[in-house]
Amino acid sequence: MAPTGIVLLDTYLPTSDEIAAILPELIGDMFEPPDGIAHLEQLRLTAMGRYFRMFGDWNPNPVSAPKLFVRPGDPLREHHREVAWRAGWPLPHHSADVGGNHFTMMSEGAATTAEAISRWIDALRH
Numbered sequence: 001m002a003p004t005g006i007v008l009l010d011t012y013l014p015t016s017d018e019i020a021a022i023l024p025e026l027i028g029d030m031f032e033p034p035d036g037i038a039h040l041e042q043l044r045l046t047a048m049g050r051y052f053r054m055f056g057d058w059n060p061n062p063v064s065a066p067k068l069f070v071r072p073g074d075p076l077r078e079h080h081r082e083v084a085w086r087a088g089w090p091l092p093h094h095s096a097d098v099g100g101n102h103f104t105m106m107s108e109g110a111a112t113t114a115e116a117i118s119r120w121i122d123a124l125r126h
Contacts, residue, residue: 003065005124007117010071010102012087014055021083022076026102060091067093068120070113072105094120 096116100109
C-alpha cells in the first residue's frame with residue numbers, strides 16, 4: 001500500500017551546503033546545549049552517526065505521494081541569516097514555514113508545527 005502523504009521535518013540532505021554552514025554549531029550545541037536544546041546523550045549521538053552513514057551520499061528519488069516540507073523560520077544563530085542556512089528539498093513538494101528553529105519547532109513550537117501538518121493532511125482528504 002502506497003503512502004497517502006509524506007511529511008519531512010526540516011530535513012537537511014547531509015551533503016548540502018546548508019548543513020555544512022550550520023553543522024559545526026549544531027554539533028557544538030549537542031555537547032554544550034543552550035537553553036531549550038536537549039543535551040547529547042548516547043542514544044542521540046548514535047542516531048546522528050547512523051543518519052550520516054545511511055544518508056551520506058544519498059539523493060532522494062521521486063515518489064508519487066504528495067510531500068510536505070516543514071521548516072522553521074528562525075536559524076539556530078542570528079548570524080546564520082547571512083548564509084544559506086534553510087534546508088530545502090530538491091523534489092516537488094508543498095512547503096510550510098513554522099516558528100522556531102531546527103530544535104524548537106518540535107518542542108516549544110510543536111503545537112504550531114502540528115497545526116501546519118494537520119492543515120495539509122486535511123487538504124489531502126478534500
